[in-house]
Amino acid sequence: MKCVDDYRLRFGKRELVPIIVGGMGVDISSAELALEVARLGGIGHISDAMVPTVSDRRFKTKFTRDKFQQFKYNFENPDKSAVQFNLGQLAEATQLHVGRTMEAKRGDGMIFINCMEKLTMNAAKDTLRVRLAAGLDAGVDGITLSAGLHLNSFALMEDHPRFRDAKLGIIVSSLRALQLFIRKNARLNRAPDFIVVEGPLAGGHLGFGLADWQQYDLATITAEIIGWLRIEQLDIPVIAAGGIFTGSDASAYLASGVAAVQVATRFTVTSECGLPAKVRQEYFKAGEDDVEVNGISPTGYPMRMLKSSPAIGDGIRPNCEAYGYLLDGSGNCAYITAYNRELAIQPDPKRIKVLDKTCLCTQMHDFNCWTCGHYVYRLKDTSHLLADGSYQSLSAEHVFRDYQFSVDGKVALPPII
Numbered sequence: 001m002k003c004v005d006d007y008r009l010r011f012g013k014r015e016l017v018p019i020i021v022g023g024m025g026v027d028i029s030s031a032e033l034a035l036e037v038a039r040l041g042g043i044g045h046i047s048d049a050m051v052p053t054v055s056d057r058r059f060k061t062k063f064t065r066d067k068f069q070q071f072k073y074n075f076e077n078p079d080k081s082a083v084q085f086n087l088g089q090l091a092e093a094t095q096l097h098v099g100r101t102m103e104a105k106r107g108d109g110m111i112f113i114n115c116m117e118k119l120t121m122n123a124a125k126d127t128l129r130v131r132l133a134a135g136l137d138a139g140v141d142g143i144t145l146s147a148g149l150h151l152n153s154f155a156l157m158e159d160h161p162r163f164r165d166a167k168l169g170i171i172v173s174s175l176r177a178l179q180l181f182i183r184k185n186a187r188l189n190r191a192p193d194f195i196v197v198e199g200p201l202a203g204g205h206l207g208f209g210l211a212d213w214q215q216y217d218l219a220t221i222t223a224e225i226i227g228w229l230r231i232e233q234l235d236i237p238v239i240a241a242g243g244i245f246t247g248s249d250a251s252a253y254l255a256s257g258v259a260a261v262q263v264a265t266r267f268t269v270t271s272e273c274g275l276p277a278k279v280r281q282e283y284f285k286a287g288e289d290d291v292e293v294n295g296i297s298p299t300g301y302p303m304r305m306l307k308s309s310p311a312i313g314d315g316i317r318p319n320c321e322a323y324g325y326l327l328d329g330s331g332n333c334a335y336i337t338a339y340n341r342e343l344a345i346q347p348d349p350k351r352i353k354v355l356d357k358t359c360l361c362t363q364m365h366d367f368n369c370w371t372c373g374h375y376v377y378r379l380k381d382t383s384h385l386l387a388d389g390s391y392q393s394l395s396a397e398h399v400f401r402d403y404q405f406s407v408d409g410k411v412a413l414p415p416i417i
Ligand SMILES: Cc1cc2nc3c(=O)[nH]c(=O)nc-3n(C[C@H](O)[C@H](O)[C@H](O)COP(=O)(O)O)c2cc1C
Pocket: 021, 022, 023, 024, 025, 026, 028, 047, 049, 114, 116, 146, 147, 171, 198, 201, 202, 203, 204, 205, 241, 242, 243, 244, 262, 263, 264, 265, 266, 268, 370, 371, 372, 373, 374, 375
């Protein structure tokens, strides 16, 4: 019986263990986790979501404080159009986060950055151009474009000296999204280096409708995309993502013709990931009924999360003066609208509840939005329940090796410590 280690992901002459740990914003897929995955020969991701705040935490910079100081005069104003990012500081923060990570990289693997289009940052095109260029400048091995169709993202990078050498790929959830991307970029004569097909069981935002995500399945979409690429004679590695929980799940996908798998949920309970230890225990303890796919993300995409996430219903005051990562080009965010509507109805603003949307910037920053893949409820079977009722923390190496070598649907438990 074959295991994942019998396969390799090939980029030209380069060979990698075909395991990619997906981007998990905001800093859940930490540099530490990505470095460990690269050391083990796979591909790790860091994320550029809210990168100034990540840099503040990691390097004690003051980007967020400075932005708040600059715009605090606007705090009471529901119109946030004045709140703009300083593009120089955005580049600096990205270069710090990516650059320091790349300097620390060891081993044969690679480190990519996950770049979400839906982070519109009150000036979508300008901020995205800076984020992409700064990541390339800082020497990232590759960029995974996500949370959006990214129809213009390749064009934003076309003049960059690394446009043709960095590994650039996109996450799609349908053949149609891929076709749009390929057609739109045909004039650049630069195909993506990889395509991640993300199915409906993934964590984070989903590329399906809130009402119909259950009608789709990863294997079908992946087969459809592989078939179409073959017809078009496009030789691009396809990577399957979403609900791949065991090494056997992964090797079944590899046997079916995908070049690698992208996984995430199993790494949310590793000590290298950015989630605080207490939150990791929530993931371990989750039961099947504790998970929901809801519409509270202001991005408009459905998101899967634990029902106990403190972000759900929390009517925290928007803090776009400090954050503002989801502001559209006119200074709006669906959460601001929902918050102001409730503020007008609810008499005590200290205890306001907002049920239909969440302040994703603040909640992700504070690790209060517990997004997870569908199989989060199986995490308890991947570790030991300790005498005090908590689960033993896992190392990223343990989980990675389990994906790499396990067979027969088995999950290896860690040595008891
Ligand atoms: C906690 C968490 C956060 C995530 N955040 C992002 C993100 O910021 N951007 C993104 O493209 N995908 C995100 N994802 C999706 C993963 O990168 C990955 O493709 C998917 O979850 C794989 O499925 P699995 O979790 O069932 O293994 C996230 C997933 C999790 C579990």
